[in-house]
Amino acid sequence: MAALRKSILLLLLTGYTMFAAGPFVWVAMMSLRTTTEIHHDHFGFPDPAHWNKYPDAWFNSNYATYFANSTQIVVAAVILVTLIGAMAAHCLARYRFRLNRVIYFVLFSTIIFPPQITIISLFQILVQYGLYNSKIGLMLVYVAIQLPLTIYILESFFARIPSDLFDAARMDGYSDWEIFWKVAFPIALPAITTTVILNFILLWNEFLFAVVLITEEANRTLPLGIQRFIGDTQEDIGMIATGLMIAIIPVIVIYAFFSEKLIQGMTAGAVK
Amino acid sequence: MAVVSLKDLTKIYDRGHAPAADKVSLEIGDGEFMVLLGPSGCGKTTTLRMVAGLESITAGELSIDGAVMNAIPAKDRDIAMVFQSYALYPHMSVKNNLAFGLRRRSVSRSEIERRVVSVAETLELTPFLQRKPHALSGGQRQRVALGRAIVRDPKVFLFDEPLSNLDAALRVSTRSEIASLHRRLGATMIYVTHDQVEAMTLGTRICIMNGGRVMQVGSPLDVYHQPVNTFVAGFLGNPPMNLLPATVTDAPGGCTLAIGETRLEVPGTRMPAHSPGADLTFGIRPENVRLGEAPGAGFATLAGTVTQIEALGAETIITAGLPNVAAPLTARVAGDGGPGVGDRVGFAVDLGAAHVFGPDGRAVTQS
Numbered sequence: 001m002a003a004l005r006k007s008i009l010l011l012l013l014t015g016y017t018m019f020a021a022g023p024f025v026w027v028a029m030m031s032l033r034t035t036t037e038i039h040h041d042h043f044g045f046p047d048p049a050h051w052n053k054y055p056d057a058w059f060n061s062n063y064a065t066y067f068a069n070s071t072q073i074v075v076a077a078v079i080l081v082t083l084i085g086a087m088a089a090h091c092l093a094r095y096r097f098r099l100n101r102v103i104y105f106v107l108f109s110t111i112i113f114p115p116q117i118t119i120i121s122l123f124q125i126l127v128q129y130g131l132y133n134s135k136i137g138l139m140l141v142y143v144a145i146q147l148p149l150t151i152y153i154l155e156s157f158f159a160r161i162p163s164d165l166f167d168a169a170r171m172d173g174y175s176d177w178e179i180f181w182k183v184a185f186p187i188a189l190p191a192i193t194t195t196v197i198l199n200f201i202l203l204w205n206e207f208l209f210a211v212v213l214i215t216e217e218a219n220r221t222l223p224l225g226i227q228r229f230i231g232d233t234q235e236d237i238g239m240i241a242t243g244l245m246i247a248i249i250p251v252i253v254i255y256a257f258f259s260e261k262l263i264q265g266m267t268a269g270a271v272k
Numbered sequence: 273m274a275v276v277s278l279k280d281l282t283k284i285y286d287r288g289h290a291p292a293a294d295k296v297s298l299e300i301g302d303g304e305f306m307v308l309l310g311p312s313g314c315g316k317t318t319t320l321r322m323v324a325g326l327e328s329i330t331a332g333e334l335s336i337d338g339a340v341m342n343a344i345p346a347k348d349r350d351i352a353m354v355f356q357s358y359a360l361y362p363h364m365s366v367k368n369n370l371a372f373g374l375r376r377r378s379v380s381r382s383e384i385e386r387r388v389v390s391v392a393e394t395l396e397l398t399p400f401l402q403r404k405p406h407a408l409s410g411g412q413r414q415r416v417a418l419g420r421a422i423v424r425d426p427k428v429f430l431f432d433e434p435l436s437n438l439d440a441a442l443r444v445s446t447r448s449e450i451a452s453l454h455r456r457l458g459a460t461m462i463y464v465t466h467d468q469v470e471a472m473t474l475g476t477r478i479c480i481m482n483g484g485r486v487m488q489v490g491s492p493l494d495v496y497h498q499p500v501n502t503f504v505a506g507f508l509g510n511p512p513m514n515l516l517p518a519t520v521t522d523a524p525g526g527c528t529l530a531i532g533e534t535r536l537e538v539p540g541t542r543m544p545a546h547s548p549g550a551d552l553t554f555g556i557r558p559e560n561v562r563l564g565e566a567p568g569a570g571f572a573t574l575a576g577t578v579t580q581i582e583a584l585g586a587e588t589i590i591t592a593g594l595p596n597v598a599a600p601l602t603a604r605v606a607g608d609g610g611p612g613v614g615d616r617v618g619f620a621v622d623l624g625a626a627h628v629f630g631p632d633g634r635a636v637t638q639s
């Protein structure tokens with residue numbers, strides 16, 4: 001009975017894995033084939049495998065630059081979002097002051113606006129401040145768009161830390177600033193890790209703001225790099241696949257390293 | 273050396289609401305163990321937190337060793353506090369929990385190490401120093417919380433119901449641990465509880481609070497034997513003092529009371545003259561009520577019908593209804609056996625131990 005159940009479960013999981021991983025495997029295979037080969041047989045195996053497409057994309061199609069740009073912008077944005085978000089969440093969760101809930105609600109309500117609404121005014125603002133077409137400009141926009149969700153996730157976590165802990169730390173002689181760093185931040189680490197991964201993945205793949213706010217080749221990010229292979233009349237499917245793989249690899253690495261922490265963070269509320 | 277003095281300490285959390293602590297005045301001597309006792313919500317924690325510096329003081333004055341502390345932040349008051357929830361830092365090992373408070377106080381590393389090791393030794397925490405709090409039992413966590421206070425060697429210790437999360441057996445042993453701690457350190461301690469037994473056994477003095485106000489301050493036995501009002505009388509003791517409504521009859525001298533249909537003459541030393549017709553409260557502890565007729569002068573007989581018997585082995589708690597009296601009468605008699613429910617029996621009341629409270633609830637007993 002147990003064996004039967006187990007095999008059914010295994011079957012279901014295998015089916016789901018194939019369903020979820022299928023497109024990924026397909027792109028991975030295409031990344032090693034030329035566009036002509038792909039047009040002949042959409043689902044063929046990479047035989048022979050054109051490994052040289054990777055260095056080709058990296059060196060000849062400017063992917064090294066895109067990769068560096070993406071890394072700089074996203075890493076900086078994630079660090080800023082995490083620091084500002086954690087501090088704001090701690091403040092909203094812990095301190096009683098007038099308008100606390102109003103600020104919280106206003107911050108959170110910005111989530112409901114679709115990005116298309118804000119993008120025109122953002123464009124204007126960036127042009128006026130001379131930040132249009134710059135990495136710093138895009139980075140600041142990323143910080144701004146990810147901040148509400150980050151604060152929302154972290155606030156509920158910080159609010160669950162018993163206030164006695166902060167009182168104990170105050171009796172132990174620590175200032176509010178030190179209490180944030182030595183008590184609140186380490187305790188909230190699982191939740192903070194969750195937001196780091198979430199923000200990293202979302203921003204790494206971000207296209208809309210990047211395509212509007214960056215036009216200069218030297219400042220393009222990876223999702224824009226893929227656009228390069230889409231011409232007016234023709235698409236270089238093979239190189240698009242290679243570019244996608246280059247873009248995806250860091251996400252997979254990060255996820256593989258942090259997935260345990262991520263699950264911990266998401267279930268932290270459920271366990272206690 | 274630490275004398276903690278509270279002068280009309282008041283806390284109002286939200287404007288328009290009743291104060292959580294209302295003009296609390298208290299002088300806690302050096303090395304004294306003061307217990308704040310009272311029902312839930314009476315402002316014990318609020319008072320303690322004002323002393324700790326965790327809560328701002330709305331009005332009044334707090335001083336330690338003569339220095340006013342109202343505006344001094346918690347960290348500079350040299351006070352340690354043990355929380356009901358223990359409040360151990362979950363991300364730190366026991367050792368770091370103990371050392372955390374010392375790291376901010378310009379204590380050298382070797383001195384921190386020495387103190388942590390010695391405190392861990394006395395509290396039998398040495399085997400757990402590297403563990404995180406979640407891997408400890410409730411009792412061990414409690415000891416870490418105590419250790420965290422001791423290791424700081426503060427002027428004043430504050431405890432907010434530190435034993436309420438422990439099971440009965442552990443509570444008794446930790447209670448005596450705290451008592452011996454106080455004897456050994458000789459430090460000033462303020463201890464909040466709503467457990468009478470803790471208050472009676474630990475306290476040098478007890479401060480009984482109700483509705484944010486101090487009702488009575490005194491040694492445990494003083495407070496037990498000379499309650500100043502009906503609240504204190506009815507709060508202390510298990511079962512608490514019988515409080516029976518009584519009227520002064522117009523007998524000469526005015527110290528004859530009518531309780532239901534019974535008249536009894538309270539000795540003048542227990543009760544000053546009162547004008548006839550006044551509504552008073554007659555208080556008598558269950559242990560001063562015996563079964564049977566009054567054995568002689570100084571006793572009165574109250575007859576009633578037994579409504580409940582609680583046999584506890586060594587003693588029996590008998591509750592009886594008295595005719596035309598709103599409150600029941602409880603007697604605490606030795607041994608088991610005796611009357612059954614529904615029996616009509618006489619109770620001999622020791623008038624020498626009686627208390628009389630005026631219409632305002634205050635004691636009029638002369639002692």
Ligand SMILES: Nc1ncnc2c1ncn2[C@@H]1O[C@H](COP(=O)(O)OP(=O)(O)OP(=O)(O)O)[C@@H](O)[C@H]1O
Pocket residue numbers: 285286292310311312313314315316317318319466
């Ligand atoms: N932060 C707060 N804001 C508003 N009111 C509060 C706050 N803390 C306590 N109170 C109120 O103050 C009163 C006294 O509370 P306090 O915690 O001092 O009671 P306590 O004697 O410690 O009770 P317990 O035995 O249940 O712990 C209560 O009526 C409570 O509702």
Ligand SMILES: [Mg+2]
Pocket residue numbers: 316317318432
């Ligand atoms: Mg309390």
